[in-house]
Amino acid sequence: GAVVSQHPSRVICKSGTSVKIECRSLDFQATTMFWYRQFPKQSLMLMATSNEGSKATYEQGVEKDKFLINHASLTLSTLTVTSAHPEDSSFYICSARTSGGARVRGQFFGPGTRLTVL
Amino acid sequence: GQQLNQSPQSMFIQEGEDVSMNCTSSSIFNTWLWYKQEPGEGPVLLIALYKAGELTSNGRLTAQFGITRKDSFLNISASIPSDVGIYFCAHAGGTSYGKLTFGQGTILTVHP
Numbered sequence: 001g002a003v004v005s006q007h008p009s010r011v012i013c014k015s016g017t018s019v020k021i022e023c024r025s026l027d028f029q030a031t032t033m034f035w036y037r038q039f040p041k042q043s044l045m046l047m048a049t050s051n052e053g054s055k056a057t058y059e060q061g062v063e064k065d066k067f068l069i070n071h072a073s074l075t076l077s078t079l080t081v082t083s084a085h086p087e088d089s090s091f092y093i094c095s096a097r098t099s100g101g102a103r104v105r106g107q108f109f110g111p112g113t114r115l116t117v118l
Numbered sequence: 119g120q121q122l123n124q125s126p127q128s129m130f131i132q133e134g135e136d137v138s139m140n141c142t143s144s145s146i147f148n149t150w151l152w153y154k155q156e157p158g159e160g161p162v163l164l165i166a167l168y169k170a171g172e173l174t175s176n177g178r179l180t181a182q183f184g185i186t187r188k189d190s191f192l193n194i195s196a197s198i199p200s201d202v203g204i205y206f207c208a209h210a211g212g213t214s215y216g217k218l219t220f221g222q223g224t225i226l227t228v229h230p
Contacts, residue, residue, distance in 0.1 A: 004160075034217055042222075043222050044220045045220075049217055095160075107163075114158070
């Protein structure tokens with residue numbers, strides 16, 4: 001139990017286009033999901049906290065208008081990188097926190113999405 | 119933000135050797151977490167620590183929450199090739215369920 005999926009696993013796009021990444025909790029409900037970014041040979045950096053039914057909370061230095069987050073249901077959060085540029089190329093990882101009463105408690109990570117902007 | 123200093127940055131060891139890595143911080147934390155990340159994958163939780171002085175094992179892995187609540191170590195005994203990966207320490211706001219701050223990571227390479 002407590003499986004998190006991401007789609008797509010990798011995407012290549014042209015500069016200026018927008019890319020949507022999905023994060024799904026497959027067997028549990030998640031009122032809170034987190035989005036992280038990881039550059040090569042670096043650690044994970046938290047970008048934003050996604051709360052179901054409300055606006056996301058962004059970390060300092062993360063542009064909310066560039067990285068649009070929508071948490072429309074208890075099992076799905078999406079991250080849209082708008083007008084992507086080569087410097088946005090990175091590994092984007094989501095995590096989902098189980099809700100109260102869940103059989104398995106904790107925070108679980110997705111497999112990541114590799115974004116390459118040409 | 120709160121900084122976690124993780125060392126060493128990388129380790130190259132022979133199969134069968136023991137491994138030790140640690141994290142320190144200038145701040146006091148209530149939770150220490152240790153994750154492993156394999157190439158192209160998300161991190162997987164290895165051990166969670168919630169009490170100062172707590173020593174917890176998970177198979178060949180052992181981790182301890184420092185008594186000062188400012189540090190933690192992770193030991194791997196009798197390493198095997200599949201131990202290869204990046205190991206991260208992390209702390210959470212209150213439990214393992216809050217937003218996480220990660221250390222810089224320790225890259226482990228195990229030679230058969």
